[in-house]
Amino acid sequence: MRRTIASIMVVGIACTGVSACSSEQAAENMVNDALGGSASVDMGEDGEIRVDTGDGSIEIGTGEFPEGWPADLTVIPGFTLAAASVTTDGLSAQMVAEGDETEAVRTYALDLQANQGWAVDPSLPPGANGMWALTKEGKVVTMFSAAAGDQTVVIFSIADR
16 A cells, blocks of 8 residues: 555656656556556646545645545645645645754644644654654544755654554
């Protein structure tokens, strides 16, 4: 499953740049070659990409969280929502910001605990190696943040507990 979404993301990212994918058909062919299966690719006029497979879907550049995303998990201040996906395992989102925004991620995670009712999952020390694990109402959210060149990338994963 993770390989499927990773493959879709790689193809999606390749298609967002200088238009490595000249058409939806070319993008579908790339995804199908990568996954050995059937996919549907929709490319919007403003650069948005949606890829649907039997295992799930991913949206890149739409600026929207997937259906079922907890309302209190918003875009981290200073970050942009780059991609979001839905699989049978849960939901995920990737956010990006210019520069080292490690402190913004920490502040966001602490706010979720102090003001949004999310509790620290004791299986992971808070903020250890850029990772946070929080629980609320039968959901567990993990956040992983890391520097990537001159940007900070945060990956959220949400699953039922």
